[in-house]
Amino acid sequence: xxxxxxxxxxxxxxxxxxxxxxxxxxxxxxxxxxxxxxxxxxxxxxxxxxxxxxxxxxxxxxxxxxxxxxxxxxxxxxxxxxxxxxxxxxxxxxxxxxxxxxxxxxxxxxxxxxxxxxxxxxxxxxxxxxxxxxxxxxxxxxxxxxxxxxxxxxxxxxxxxxxxxxxxxxxxxxxxxxxxxxxxxxxxxxxxxxxxxxxxxxxxxxxxxxxxxxxxxxxxxxxxxxxxxxxxxxxxxxxxxxxxxxxxxxxxxxxxxxxxxxxxxxxxxxxxxxxxxxxxxxxxxxxxxxxxxxxxx
Numbered sequence: 001x002x003x004x005x006x007x008x009x010x011x012x013x014x015x016x017x018x019x020x021x022x023x024x025x026x027x028x029x030x031x032x033x034x035x036x037x038x039x040x041x042x043x044x045x046x047x048x049x050x051x052x053x054x055x056x057x058x059x060x061x062x063x064x065x066x067x068x069x070x071x072x073x074x075x076x077x078x079x080x081x082x083x084x085x086x087x088x089x090x091x092x093x094x095x096x097x098x099x100x101x102x103x104x105x106x107x108x109x110x111x112x113x114x115x116x117x118x119x120x121x122x123x124x125x126x127x128x129x130x131x132x133x134x135x136x137x138x139x140x141x142x143x144x145x146x147x148x149x150x151x152x153x154x155x156x157x158x159x160x161x162x163x164x165x166x167x168x169x170x171x172x173x174x175x176x177x178x179x180x181x182x183x184x185x186x187x188x189x190x191x192x193x194x195x196x197x198x199x200x201x202x203x204x205x206x207x208x209x210x211x212x213x214x215x216x217x218x219x220x221x222x223x224x225x226x227x228x229x230x231x232x233x234x235x236x237x238x239x240x241x242x243x244x245x246x247x248x249x250x251x252x253x254x255x256x257x258x259x260x261x262x263x264x265x266x267x268x269x270x271x272x273x274x275x276x277x278x279x280x281x282x283x284x285x286x287x288x289x290x291x292x293x294x295x296x297x
């Protein structure tokens with residue numbers, strides 16, 4: 001994980017210095033205006049298209065510089081996840097499509113709908129909670145025309161600074177989470193989610209898919225593919241089971257969201273962001289889950 005994190009931070013810094021992201025800056029303007037976010041948050045959103053971690057690091061720098069308060073940081077950080085959640089297709093589709101065909105794409109579509117709704121809910125919250133801002137252009141990313149060698153050298157120092165800052169908190173927090181995981185804390189936290197099997201119209205044959213999704217998305221796709229190939233469940237039943245598992249995985253996601261957000265933003269701001277992210281995820285995924293139930297039933 002650490003080499004990938006380091007490479008992503010460096011690549012995002014380099015792309016910004018070379019101006020490769022400047023052509024995408026127009027995407028940030030409408031998003032920032034809808035949520036009444038500072039134009040300074042725009043580069044973080046655009047950078048998140050390449051690396052959500054690097055985009056979050058830009059927000060953390062703004063927070064340290066006193067340019068964002070906690071409410072605005074919380075809204076911006078959750079919205080910054082949208083590009084990364086869209087890009088999750090590169091891990092979902094190569095596994096789900098060969099096993100489930102069209103229904104693998106349908107599941108990914110449900111994930112996209114939930115991610116977009118989650119971001120929209122946070123933007124609307126920002127519109128309600130944050131003060132009105134005068135219309136302004138999104139903040140520029142980096143000047144273009146920098147030679148590759150110069151940009152590569154100039155990207156090293158800020159990337160290293162970001163990585164060291166994050167790792168100081170991420171590593172201890174990760175050890176704490178692994179300790180809680182070994183102690184069975186997350187298993188107990190997931191226990192109350194058994195209500196899903198009682199209140200959702202799930203074919204009993206697909207319950208292993210829901211259980212597998214709590215532990216491993218890849219494992220869930222494999223289980224679902226086996227059931228689909230054997231004719232034990234229909235494609236739509238498996239889409240519902242996979243998405244129900246994704247909804248239930250909101251609780252177990254704490255094992256990686258805690259070290260991630262604490263590492264980037266610190267404990268106080270990280271807690272606020274995690275709480276807002278979980279609340280908006282539950283609302284968005286719950287709405288899409290109900291829509292799937294209505295459509296499939």
